[in-house]
Amino acid sequence: MDLLDGNLELKEVQKLQGHTDRVWSLAWNPATTATDVPAVFASCSGDKTVRIWEQSPSTRSWDCKAVLEETHTRTVRSCAWSPSGKLLATASFDATTAIWENVGGDFECVSTLEGHENEVKSLCWNASGSLLATCGRDKTVWIWEVMPGNEFECLQVLQGHTQDVKMVQWHPTMDILFSCSYDNTVKVWWSEDADGDWSCVQTLGESSNGHSSTVWSLSFNAKGDKLVTCSDDLTLKIWEADIIRMQSGDGYAPWNHLCTLSGYHDRTVFSVHWSRDGIIASGAADDAIRLFVESKDGLMNGPSYQLLFKKEKAHDMDINSVQWCPGEKHLLASASDDGTIKLWELATLP
């Protein structure tokens, strides 16, 4: 499929109902890439539960396989699978993080992480699954070490943001941590030595061409040399770094602003996700899903991005999360305030 050749559409594959309040977030199980494993994802909601959805290999339709309830006492805001796909971590407004393990089809809560002073908003496992990062309204980012027997030990509490931290995300290949905040900045955290202290090595703020309002989310491209951020300031920003230099052990390589996509969104952009083959999907408070790609425009110095497709009224209310399926190409899941999850297929028009 040549993405730039026009005539594409986002076709609705299925609408999933079940949650009784807004759906905040969803996460695809990374083990989904294996061919004989049915695709699975988790969703979390204001109804205090997490739902596990699986695609039936025979009917190809999606059903809710499990409801994880009676653990969190408030909204479950975020969820993330460990890289092996065996554990699911969930972050809640009840100030705790729960770790769930799939024990023969049933999900059991095997650990509860406490420490944040108030709402935990996001969490993320690093590429090897040895570390888990959490963040919240208490302005801190916590790094937890995964120990044997599902034990988690807090390695460090990172202070630096001056406001509510909305999202954390590890770099796809290196142990560099990124956090987005209500203070309009993205902070980069790194520990030069293996057993050393983590510190903020860079802040992407307004002076570095950063956002002018809350940064809600960020996502890396497949190579890990570019990242996209989305914000309440109605823009997406693309950033790049010399990752190869950093991978060769030459110290920290800073991130630089590459371009800003403005004029495309009418209301807050809550979620952004970069697919493995280079399509950036955004979900916003105007109920629309937008897709962007790098344009092969030889006239500009450096890459520029263009709007590939806009799906208006993708949902009846705000879209809180968009996530590309890691395995199947061009399958996108979206979660909304309307309590539903939708699955979309990017297809060429006949």
Next chain:
Amino acid sequence: MVSGLINANPVVYEKKERRLRNLATLPDEYAVEPIDQQEIFDHIRDIKDPEHPYSLEELKVITEDAIEVDHERSYVRVTFTPTVEHCSMATVIGLCLRVKLMRSLPSRYKMDIRVAPGTHATEAAVNKQLNDKERVAAALENPNLLDMVDECLAPSYG
């Protein structure tokens, strides 16, 4: 706890006449009646101020003119004027407005709530909080705050 009220002597205004809707002028009973300024104002005029036994209309915290509605695009913007420049109740009032409208308008409506420019010492900070959906959701899960909001909203369910 602050012992004194933020604004012990608010100016109280007269309530506006309530105009009855003239139903006889509706030509088609199935016609969609667009939501207008008056309707939005009717939803919020009787909300009680958190500190005083007066409505937001009586204290001129909200007026009909400070409401913008775009029926075609299902959009509302309410601008309110706190009675005092350093009013710490501004976020509570804003929250009450948002909750009442969320409960009264169709779910497709998008709304922005803000303080009138120049009327509050930390205007930008208040506006940012009031329009951060996640902060509002978390605040409303706080039972004490929710009780306060419901108490202010009670007289407005006419």
